[in-house]
Amino acid sequence: MQQLLMVLIAAFGLVNSSFAQNKEEFPLRDFTKCSVENKNAGYTKPCKDELNSTDIKESRESGEKQPFSFAIQGDTLTITAKVAAGDITFAGKPYLCCDIQAYLDPLGNDLYAAKFRWHDMDKSLLELRLFNVAKPSNGNATYHGSKEFLVPRNDIDQSVLKNAGMVLTEHAFKISQEFGARMVTVIKGRACLQNLTACRVIYMADGQSLAFLVKNAVLNQHDLSRFVFVGIHIAEAKEKTNNIRIDELLFGYHPARYDTFMHFATVTLIHEIEGKDIPLARYSAGYSNGGAWAYDMLLARPDVFSGAIVMSPAEWKSRTDTRLTERRVFIGAGHLESGFLANARAMAADLRSRGALVQEIYVPSGHGMNTWTNIWSRSLLALLDSAPARRP
CATH class of the missing domain: 3.40.50.1820 (Alpha/Beta hydrolase fold, catalytic domain)
Known part of the structure; x- marks a missing residue:
């Protein structure tokens, strides 16, 4: 899967056109941070929000139960991952690819989390993977929140x-x-x-x-x-x-x-x-x-x-x-x-x-x-x- 995601990175353009040859030097983009204007507009534009004390508490509890998890409530998506420092292959902290392209931020004790806001988050279609982690099978999940749109299948026989x-x-x-x-x-x-x-x-x-x-x-x-x-x-x-x-x-x-x-x-x-x-x-x-x-x-x-x-x-x-x-x-x-x-x-x-x-x-x-x-x-x-x- 790691090799496949490297191909996807090349195809999807997650990096700027002036990127380096070695993946360790990829300047991966983080998600746009939420602003007061965005909040007042009802999060009509997706953004990455600050984790509050409740978020951090819930992420710590979640991280003790499973290595990768997410939760969607209304306009909010919260993702938590427990990743040993030695399993992060480059960029210093876990990076999500590809429906959400963003870093997870450190909470200590090998725990990372991030919170994203968008007014239709509960209607979204998501495939969430950790791109730069040596054991990516421990970091992936899917979410299908809308019946209006097709959910692509990877297992279709020729x-x-x-x-x-x-x-x-x-x-x-x-x-x-x-x-x-x-x-x-x-x-x-x-x-x-x-x-x-x-x-x-x-x-x-x-x-x-x-x-x-x-x-x-x-x-x-x-x-x-x-x-x-x-x-x-x-x-x-x-x-x-x-x-x-x-x-x-x-x-x-x-x-x-x-x-x-x-x-x-x-x-x-x-x-x-x-x-x-x-x-x-x-x-x-x-x-x-x-x-x-x-x-x-x-x-x-x-x-x-x-x-x-x-x-x-x-x-x-x-x-x-x-x-x-x-x-x-x-x-x-x-x-x-x-x-x-x-x-x-x-x-x-x-x-x-x-x-x-x-x-x-x-x-x-x-x-x-x-x-x-x-x-x-x-x-x-x-x-x-x-x-x-x-x-x-």
Whole structure:
């Protein structure tokens, strides 16, 4: 699990783009502290509150009973963990990932705790894990407070795709002589196995999560027979994964790698996957840095993409005045990831100003699969219920 979370850190962007190579030097972000203004507003924005004497007493009692626990009462989430100092692998104190991204603060005797406030906390979807602890199985929990939103499942067998008539294949396609090859996952609906002209093709920057998202959508009764999903995996050079991901997906960091990756996604892959077929529609998609990329691909190549699925977009730049008349864009984020939520709302306004048809989807969760599974699923459902806005 620790290795998996390192991959998630690289994919989710929990650190600033100027982060260090070694995980021991990651400048992990803490949660925004509660202010008087926030309290007076009824905690409409999530924040980290000070522990009072009652909280500390209850945390000490809880810590004596179990190594990791949480409690939600109304707008308040309290988390307690008992962690030996030698089990904290870096950063000095336990760090939560990923729906809540925050440090737990020391109470003494290897006990740590934190309190978070948000007006809809009791309706939230949470997966809580300790990221930097040597025994992470002692530090994880889930909470599902709303029946309105899907709860993603990790235990879905590959047979779910087969039973739906879908075919999953994996390929290694060459990006360039300099940057080598990249693993690509392709999932085709049963109506798209021979010809793609009646199909919607979605190109995703987060291929390592593609099967997970598609299987959850199928399990929730989505008919994906006329969809093709193409997921580009992150680089395999683990010590440089986040650097490469940023260079490839975010404009302005490494122009040569960014341009090469764009060519790979918009020329090489289209040729390899579609051949001479012209699909019904093409969409770019991704989360976090991949969400910013999905927006940028639509903006840079409106001749290629009919729309986009933008999930929790990271930093972005509106660098052209490109019109996106009638392009279908689905965009959203979690209410517990304030920075990405602000990005999504600002990006939605920008897209509408360009003439795009925008549907916003916001989830009572944070920077993780609880949020992205719901945005993804609702986006696909909306596409099923409507004609494509524009053939590429």
